[in-house]
Amino acid sequence: MEVWQSLWEAQLGDAVVFGVRFGGHLIVEVVLAVVIVFLLFQKSYQPASRPLSEKEIDQLVEEWTPEPLHPPVTKEMTPPYPVLESAAGPTVQINGRKVINLSTANYLGFVGDERIKESCNATLLKYGVGACGPRGFYGTIDVHLDLETKISSFLGTSESILYSYGLATAASCIPAFCKRGDIIIADDGVSWGIQNGLHLSRSTIKYFRHNDMGSLETRLKEVRKEDERKKKPLNRRFIVVEAIYQNSGKVAPLGEIVRLKEKYLFRLLVDESNSIGVLGKSGRGISEHFNIPIEKIDIITAAMGTAFASAGGFCTGSAKVVDHQRLSGAGYCFSASLPPFLATASISAIELLEDDPSVLARLHNNIALFHKCLSDVSGIRIGSDTRSPVVLLHLRPSLGSFHADAAYLQAIVDEMLEHSVLMSVQKRTALDNCALPAGIRVCISAGHTESDIISATAVLKKVMTSKKQ
Incomplete structure (x- = not known):
């Protein structure tokens, strides 16, 4: 051992190349570096590819345990x-x-009203039961247009659009206007139909405490601070509330909400499923109740299965709001239109309310x-x-x-x-x-x-x- 060590030191200990003195450890380091470079450039080991045999496929299938499609039914x-x-x-x-x-949301007592039944019977005799097609594909019947005009006239808006299913109204309307990257600030007590619309929009959802305007303004301030910090491009922003909340029966303070939406430059969507035909001296909803111009609400949605004793839903607002949904509202474009007799029922219910407030x-x-x-x-x-x-x-x-x-x-x-x-x-x-x-x-x-x-x-x-x- 001593002999080899002396030979090593004798050969390399005093070696000088171009004025650089080399020691034995430098040779070892060079060799290691070469080995590492060699290994890095080697192709990774790839096992020979071959199709699985029938036996292997059966074994994998037998071992696979799928995730349940739903929670256990209790x-x-x-x-x-x-x-x-x-x-x-x-x-x-x-x-x-x-x-x-x-238990039934028959707020005005119109379910079973003989006058509404008579108008529905006449419509059934003329048109039959169903329209059998979406509105854009030969499913539009004149009573649909009559009802849209009637709703706009009753509420004082420019135009209205019908949906054949009440629950799908907000769930179609919200994704029509809000996409990924947009911001929605919603009350944490909103109904399932609205929650579904929020989810389908893929927007950034921020909830505020139920009917708490201090919590709403805190959320709005958070968004403004984030804008100042990140300087992101402008996106669409909505506040989403219910006029009367289905899950609590609370009435939204519309005046304060409108003030905040104008201060922080948000748009406002209000679901009036439980307030149309209920609030206001003539039943025209929350804007009439608080004496606020209806134009302050950008989008109004409502189901017609409550005060109007019918089915389906509608969205009302400006002409631009309505026209956009005729091409982007999933429930409007892809669902069979509202059965004509139900449109007639809603028209009759509005007329009864107008005639006898x-x-x-x-x-x-x-x-x-x-x-x-x-x-x-x-x-x-x-x-x-x-x-x-x-x-x-x-x-x-x-x-x-x-x-x-x-x-x-x-x-x-x-x-x-x-x-x-x-x-x-x-x-x-x-x-x-x-x-x-x-x-x-x-x-x-x-x-x-x-x-x-x-x-x-x-x-x-x-x-x-x-x-x-």
Whole structure:
């Protein structure tokens, strides 16, 4: 060993090349560098490609476990539902019994109205049942155009567009105007249909706390600060709210929302499914209620299955807003158009409201009476606005979770039906992001008599008392 070490040092220890002294370690480093470069330029090992045999394919298929298409179906997801044996009016037949109906959003009591039925029968005789085609493909019938004109005239907007499915109205309208990269600031209590539209738009969604204008302005300020920091190109920006929230019965403070949207340069979309035919001295919705020009709302959507006792939905606003949807609204372009007799039903409902606005007074008197009768019921609190026909009854105190509260409230609703009062508990899908508490959703109608309201609330008091014992 000593001999080799002496030879190494003797040969290289004092070697000088062009004035550079070389040591033995430098040779080792050079060799390592050459090896590394050689390995880097070598082709990676590629196993010989060959098709899988039938046996290997069968083995892979046998070992594969697919992801479930949906969550496991539990008993809570498939409860028994009462079946109506009559029109869904203020009272209904269930299992041969007459029941007070506080579950149907028949706000003006027009379901089963003989005048609407007569107009629908005439339309059925003339056009048949369905249009059998989208609006742009031979599915447009003159009554569709008549209804669009009627809605615009009633609300004071330039133009309107019909959708054949109420839930698809907002879900089609929002993606028609908002795309990836756009910004939408929405109330975190909006309904599932609006949530679906937000998701389909692929926009950047920022939620603010339910009906909290301080939280809304905080979100708007965040967007402005981000603009100043990143200096991004201008994109489309919307505030999305409901006039009366389906999940809470709260009324949106439109004046403050309009002020903020103008201050921060946003557009405003308001869903009026539960406020058209309800708010305002003549039922023209939230803009009339707050005495704000309807032009301050850029886009208005609404379902017609509530106050108008029909089906489908509409969007109304400027001519540009409507014309854009005739080519970009998925529910308009690709769905069969609204059955003609349903368009006639909505026209008749608007005419009835215009001819007799006193129906609004009956509705609001019934709402006030319902609130008064339940003002002293222990274990229940009313979470809704006194102007809303959608009344949410929440447990007080809560049991700690949506599902626990919903199960307890369902037991109350089941017992109410045994006493001939039909109510319903809020239902939410696994995809619903609304975090508001569970509640019994009560729908007040102008068609209810004072006796109906007093009897139903008396039964609820009795059931709540029995639950505490």
